Amino acid sequence: MPEPADLESADRRRIAYVLPVYNEQDNIAAFQAALSEATAARGDLDFEFVYVDDGSRDESLERLLELRAADPRVTVLSLSRNFGHQLAVTAGLDVVAEDTSADAVIIMDTDLQDPPRVSVQMIDLWEDGVDVVYGQRRSRKDSVLKRSTAYVFYWALDRLASTEIPRNVGDFRLMDAKVVAEVARYREHGRFLRGIVADVGFRQEALLFDRDERFAGETGYPLPKMLSFAANGILGFSTAPLRLISRLGIFISLLSVLMAAYVAFVRLF
Ligand code: UDP
Ligand code: MG
Numbered sequence: 001m002p003e004p005a006d007l008e009s010a011d012r013r014r015i016a017y018v019l020p021v022y023n024e025q026d027n028i029a030a031f032q033a034a035l036s037e038a039t040a041a042r043g044d045l046d047f048e049f050v051y052v053d054d055g056s057r058d059e060s061l062e063r064l065l066e067l068r069a070a071d072p073r074v075t076v077l078s079l080s081r082n083f084g085h086q087l088a089v090t091a092g093l094d095v096v097a098e099d100t101s102a103d104a105v106i107i108m109d110t111d112l113q114d115p116p117r118v119s120v121q122m123i124d125l126w127e128d129g130v131d132v133v134y135g136q137r138r139s140r141k142d143s144v145l146k147r148s149t150a151y152v153f154y155w156a157l158d159r160l161a162s163t164e165i166p167r168n169v170g171d172f173r174l175m176d177a178k179v180v181a182e183v184a185r186y187r188e189h190g191r192f193l194r195g196i197v198a199d200v201g202f203r204q205e206a207l208l209f210d211r212d213e214r215f216a217g218e219t220g221y222p223l224p225k226m227l228s229f230a231a232n233g234i235l236g237f238s239t240a241p242l243r244l245i246s247r248l249g250i251f252i253s254l255l256s257v258l259m260a261a262y263v264a265f266v267r268l269f
Helices: 004-011 028-039 060-070 085-098 116-127 144-160 177-183 193-199 223-237 240-268
Strands: 014-021 046-053 074-078 104-107 132-139 169-176 204-210
Touching: 014 028, 014 085, 028 046, 028 060, 028 116, 046 060, 046 085, 060 074, 074 085, 085 104, 085 169, 085 177, 085 193, 085 223, 104 116, 104 177, 116 132, 116 169, 116 204, 132 193, 144 223, 169 177, 169 193, 177 193, 193 223, 223 240
Parallel strands: 014 046, 014 104, 046 074, 132 204
Antiparallel strands: 104 169, 132 169
């Protein structure tokens, strides 16, 4: 007969965090401390922290390796160069999807803008049967530029996209393992993860939260990266640009035929 404690440990559910890092040397220690503290409230669960170093140019990788040495729950992936946030998260999700032991995955930023204690509230909702719990910003402390460009982008996306993609929602979310398996099947390079997750279905619910300020360092999303991210969102989830281009093509061909006819007419008569 197994001891009750053994039965319990075989039953323990496992949550994997996927944590993208780009030049966060001064945030990593504080972030992991806050995350360890928040998750300690759930001693009945097993946790795994998968950090993905996205080609940082500072000491982030060294800091991450220190974390790994201190805590066996930490895994560190190191990308060969900076691929951008969406691909860094994808690499982390792939690792978790291949190793099927996680029952749910939480994606969050490592600059403390996504509060660790909110991620623990996401777990409660998942236990109530929600498959995707996405963090929806009730308030944010970003710059006016960031807020206004985000507003215009979501407005355009709302009008153009065929999938309904919630507003004021970043990639901070919990996904059940079955959702992660579906998301892993989307293999486009120009990824817009929050759109892909919205596209796969299942029971999805918002959890409102107040987004904090970045703890230290500066944003790894300067304007050019933001624009290419926005383009991936619109091109990936709307046929409008494609339709526009084909209409433009038809229009130009028609115009050339008319011009040719006109030139022929003038020549002949
Ligand atoms: N990040 C990344 N690769 C990048 C840029 C950012 O992995 O090329 C990470 C970054 O370390 C952070 C998260 O993605 O954990 C969000 O980035 P950031 O805070 O710079 O964006 P913002 O919050 O300003 O939109
Ligand atoms: Mg940030």
